[in-house]
Amino acid sequence: MPETTVTVPSPQFSSVGDLIARSWERFKISWKSLLLVTLSMYAISFAGVMFIAIVLFGGGALTAFNSGSIENNLMKILSTMAPLALGLLLVYIILMLVIGVIAGPAMILAVDKAEEKPSVGSLLQMGLKLFWPMILTSLLVAFLVLGGYFVFIIPGILISVYLVFSTYEVVLNGQKTTQALKNSATIIGQNFGPLLLRYLAVLGIAIAIGFVGGIFQGATEKVAGLSALINLIVMLVQMAMTGFTLVYMYFLYKDSRALTDFKRPASLTWMWVFGIIGWIIGLFVMMAVSAGIAALVNSGQLEKYINEELKRDESTDGFMNEAGQFDSMSTQDLIEQYGGDLSEEEKMMLRDIDAATQEDELIQ
Secondary structure, rough: OOOOOOOOOOOOOOOOOHHHHHHHHHHHHHHHHHHHHHHHHHHHHHHHHHHHHHHHHHHHHHHOOOOOHHHHHHHHHHHHHHHHHHHHHHHHHHHHHHHHHHHHHHHEEEEEEEEHHOHHHHHHHHHHHHHHHHHHHHHHHHHHHHHHOOOHHHHHHHHHHHOHHHHHHHHHHOOOOOHHHHHHHHHHOOOHHHHHHHHHHHHHHHHHHHHHHHHHHHOOOOOOHHHHHHHHHHHHHHHHHHHHHHHHHHHHHHHHOOOOOOOOOOOOHHHHEEEEEEEEEEEEEHHHHHHHHHHHHHHHHHHHHHHHHHHHHHHHHHHHHOOEEEEEEHHHHHHHOOOOOOOOOHHHHHHHHHHHHHHHHHHH
16 A cells, blocks of 8 residues: 655745734734833833933032022033033933843734733843843844945945844844844845845835825814824824834744745855944044044134134124114224224214214104
């Protein structure tokens, strides 16, 4: 009796319609988690801004109680609070970067584990555990992408496209740094065409929604209450589209990874070449710009130019009164500063004209 051969169908890309349908079903059970993670980020950001505002305004108010003129108090506030403000701003930026590194994986996991209905706390905790692999991978991606942008932009765009799945590799498959980058480049390289077409499909949907929203906003901008309602609806729809796109990209990653032969890994050599060359070019450009600025400052030309502009503004303001006419004092200043080529008769004529103008104003 002949043996029966069972043929296992090879995996293939889902159609755009199937991707949209699957993404919509997963979005319906994951949107709450995505929203709560996003709101947590906003809450921490708002708390940071309020803390900085309280420290700065509180310190400024205490400084303002000192005796002296308003101008002196203002200068004291600026001189005292400026270093503190810069320090707090730096801390705030670092805090937001940390929150972003934690929240990114949390949102991917919210989609991946949507059927388990994880709590926001557990998602953020899982994101925290992935902090160091994520930060190292993100820094490596940033190095290569920015270096590529320094080499006439196009290499930076290509590198960013080929490394788009690096985060998914870290979060969903436990890959780290260079291996995550290599896997992402392999996935994109072997499935570039189908991925591009499916990405353009969801991009087209997002553009269409934005276009329709813009039409409604433009049509109702003169109706205050309706305009506010339409703006709110458009904002909510755009937020929903952002979450839906995240789910869509998740399934796109899953499909493309299943079709990838990792025994034929992509090479990152060209990325490293462009990245290193780009950073060398960028450093030379920054050094040249810095040297040029330093030379300009040391030569005194910049200070001279600023002083001349200030004097010109002051002299122009002093030459004319609110009616656009010369006053007696300004006329004298004008003669002293710019009357070197005038004869005594011409100087006297200017004074007479100014005096006659003032007499006319008094009569009126």
